[in-house]
Amino acid sequence: MGYTEVEVAGPAPAAGALLAERPVPPRKLSGRPLFEGPNPAAAYAAYRAWAEADPDAYWSEIAGELEWLAPWTRVRTGDLPDFKYFVGGLTNVSLNCIDRHLSERRNQAAIIWEGEPGDRRVWTFQMLHDETCRLAHALRQAGIGKGDVVAIYLPNLPETFAAIHACYRIGALYNVIFSGFSPDAIRSRLEDSRARLVITADGSYRRGRLLPLKATLDRALEGLDFVERVTS
Structure with missing residues (x-):
């Protein structure tokens, strides 16, 4: 053989020893509830409307729930079909x-x-x-x-x-x-x-x-x- x-x-x-850098703290969220409350359908509709009206702000909020080894400098550059999200950011699954x-x-x-x-x-x-x-x-x-x-x-x-x-x-x-x-x-x-x-x-x-x-x-x-x- x-x-x-x-x-x-x-x-x-030790924790994080095999990652390239120590993680930075997550970005502070705005406190918007995610499909919570007595009317989840209304919460979903509000989130969808927000994502359609301001996709960069929406994805910045969602990505802020994660931990990043290096924070992004810009949420998005370019447009379809040539674009990038979270430019400069580094994270790990x-x-x-x-x-x-x-x-x-x-x-x-x-x-x-x-x-x-x-x-x-x-x-x-x-x-x-x-x-x-x-x-x-x-x-x-x-x-x-x-x-x-x-x-x-x-x-x-x-x-x-x-x-x-x-x-x-x-x-x-x-x-x-x-x-x-x-x-x-x-x-x-x-x-x-x-x-x-x-x-x-x-x-x-x-x-x-x-x-x-x-x-x-x-x-x-x-x-x-x-x-x-x-x-x-």
């Missing part, structure tokens, strides 16, 4: 899906997962954050960086979400491959994306059968020299 098998390992860095909830919701459930055999796991935002940082650290240790492609060949697991967010945090591109695919289907997707690393599991339950993911992946990888590592 032309790849190296490694285990995902490494310490969990993982920052907004995970980190911004840690201050007040770190012990609340982020993922409630049930497996086909009946097993059940609950991950809090803190647990999701820790596992995401651990995976991101392991990817960096494996030489994965911005612009590299990581194939995620996993069943529906909490670790699958963590793997996707780990890619977000370090700027890697991810390619999620359905766990029920044949070796040929997996191979074609690896060839199309030119993945440097694949994250997988030994197996997965599907409709009462145990699917041998790692063995299937090994068949798909035969002769592929661009996949450098497989982690499980």
